[in-house]
Amino acid sequence: MGHPHLRKVARPVLPDEFGSPGLHRLVGDMVDTMRHASGAGLAAPQILDERRVVVVEVKDNPRYPQFLPIELRVLVNPHLEVLVPKESASVSIYEGCLSVPGLRGRVTRPARVRLRAQGLDGAPLDEIWEGVPAAIIQHEVDHLDGVLFVDRAEPDSLSYLEELDEFVSPSERVDVRGLDGDGSSF
Numbered sequence: 712m713g714h715p716h717l718r719k720v721a722r723p724v725l726p727d728e729f730g731s732p733g734l735h736r737l738v739g740d741m742v743d744t745m746r747h748a749s750g751a752g753l754a755a756p757q758i759l760d761e762r763r764v765v766v767v768e769v770k771d772n773p774r775y776p777q778f779l780p781i782e783l784r785v786l787v788n789p790h791l792e793v794l795v796p797k798e799s800a801s802v803s804i805y806e807g808c809l810s811v812p813g814l815r816g817r818v819t820r821p822a823r824v825r826l827r828a829q830g831l832d833g834a835p836l837d838e839i840w841e842g843v844p845a846a847i848i849q850h851e852v853d854h855l856d857g858v859l860f861v862d863r864a865e866p867d868s869l870s871y872l873e874e875l876d877e878f879v880s881p882s883e884r885v886d887v888r889g890l891d892g893d894g895s896s897f
């Protein structure tokens with residue numbers, strides 16, 4: 712946090728970049744970085760690349776033990792549309808960020824979004840994401856627009872990890888409301 716690159720609007724990946732070694736290298740670096748740091752996702756600006764690319768994966772994540780698994784997803788030029796306002800269906804998470812180490816803060820986001828994006832091969836996709844995955848993808852797409860979770864967090868919820876562990880119970884750290892089921896589907 713503080714690096715100007717994190718505050719820029721990233722540029723779209725162009726048609727002739729799909730299939731290129733450069734794009735594959737970027738995604739490989741992003742996946743390595745995300746896994747090495749136990750992130751639930753990563754956006755290209757976090758490794759100082761200017762392109763609109765995010766990766767998401769949850770697999771026995773020690774930073775977010777409450778999250779259910781998400782298979783590795785590579786999303787190029789993602790675009791989100793909020794389907795239900797957060798007043799009706801919301802997901803509140805004490806979010807963290809690999810670019811803001813040691814800090815958490817509660818962010819409440821709409822619990823159902825439509826994701827349109829392209830895969831690494833350029834193929835279009837169109838999906839509904841709900842619950843925790845919806846919050847994760849919103850956090851990552853925010854990075855592409857120069858927005859960090861601290862911009863959206865309730866100021867008096869900001870907490871260092873040690874204090875989070877001491878004062879915020881695990882059940883308070885993730886709160887999904889207004890969805891059918893457990894809010895983990897997408």
Ligand code: ZN
Pocket residue numbers: 807808809810850854
């Ligand atoms: Zn982040």
